Amino acid sequence: MDRRNTLKFLGGGAALLALSACAQPQGDDIVDIAAGDPNFSTLVAALQAADLVDTLKGPGPFTVFAPTNAAFAALPAGTVDNLLLPENKDALVSILTYHVVPGQITAGDVLGTRQTVATVNGATVDVNGIVGKFGSGVKVNDAIVIQADIFATNGVIHAIDKVLLP
Numbered sequence: 001m002d003r004r005n006t007l008k009f010l011g012g013g014a015a016l017l018a019l020s021a022c023a024q025p026q027g028d029d030i031v032d033i034a035a036g037d038p039n040f041s042t043l044v045a046a047l048q049a050a051d052l053v054d055t056l057k058g059p060g061p062f063t064v065f066a067p068t069n070a071a072f073a074a075l076p077a078g079t080v081d082n083l084l085l086p087e088n089k090d091a092l093v094s095i096l097t098y099h100v101v102p103g104q105i106t107a108g109d110v111l112g113t114r115q116t117v118a119t120v121n122g123a124t125v126d127v128n129g130i131v132g133k134f135g136s137g138v139k140v141n142d143a144i145v146i147q148a149d150i151f152a153t154n155g156v157i158h159a160i161d162k163v164l165l166p
Contacts, residue, residue, distance in 0.1 A: 030056045030064055030152045039159065042072040042080060049084045050092045060154030061104040065125070065140045067163045075163055097121035098166040104155050107138055107148035123166045140164065 031053050034040040043066055047053050056062060072080050083092045097120040105117070110129035117127050131137035131144075138145040143162035150157040 028152055029154045030060070030062060030157060032057075033150060033152050033157060034064075034066060039068045039070075040066055042069045043067060046072075046080070046084065046092060046096055049086075050089060050096050052093065052096055056100070056154075058154065061102075062120075062155035063101040063103060063105040064155065064157045065099045065101075065143065065145075065160050065164060066157050067099070067143075068146070068159055068161065071143070071160060071162050094121050094166055095163070098123055098125070098164050101125075106156055107145065107158070110138055119166075121166060125164065 028036070031044070031047065034047075035044050047056060056064070082088060083095070100120040101117050102120060105127070107129070110127050113129050115127045115129075116124045118124050125140050128139045129137075131139050138148060138158070140158070140160055141162075141164055143160040143164055145158045146161050147159035150159070
């Protein structure tokens with residue numbers, strides 16, 4: 001019986017280690033993760049045009065509500081190209097920093113709650129974790145989080161289906 005309990009204990013410990021390893025950042029920062037995901041190529045191009053790459057490679061922690069390429073494509077025709085022009089850098093910085101919250105907020109932190117959260121650009125977003133029939137989703141303003149908790153060494157990314165506008 002002693003041997004059985006020891007094996008259970010070791011097996012349980014191994015399971016806990018495996019789970020905690022999955023939840024820990026694996027060495028890439030927010031920008032590296034976004035750059036490695038083809039669904040965020042427009043976001044990465046915008047971060048480069050706005051000179052925000054070094055900031056989001058910093059120590060953080062940051063929470064980034066990251067619009068996918070489809071979210072950018074849903075904007076009126078020409079909007080993204082216009083924002084990427086050097087003369088529109090201030091507007092681009094304002095929009096992109098509206099997607100960033102200082103600190104790390106996971107989906108588990110907001111599920112079942114509704115919070116107003118300050119963004120890096122000084123405005124606030126409404127983070128609604130009481131979404132759906134069973135309260136199982138998260139919205140940021142009117143954008144739906146389509147992939148939550150993409151962990152980075154300096155924070156967390158949540159992919160969203162719309163571009164947030166301050």
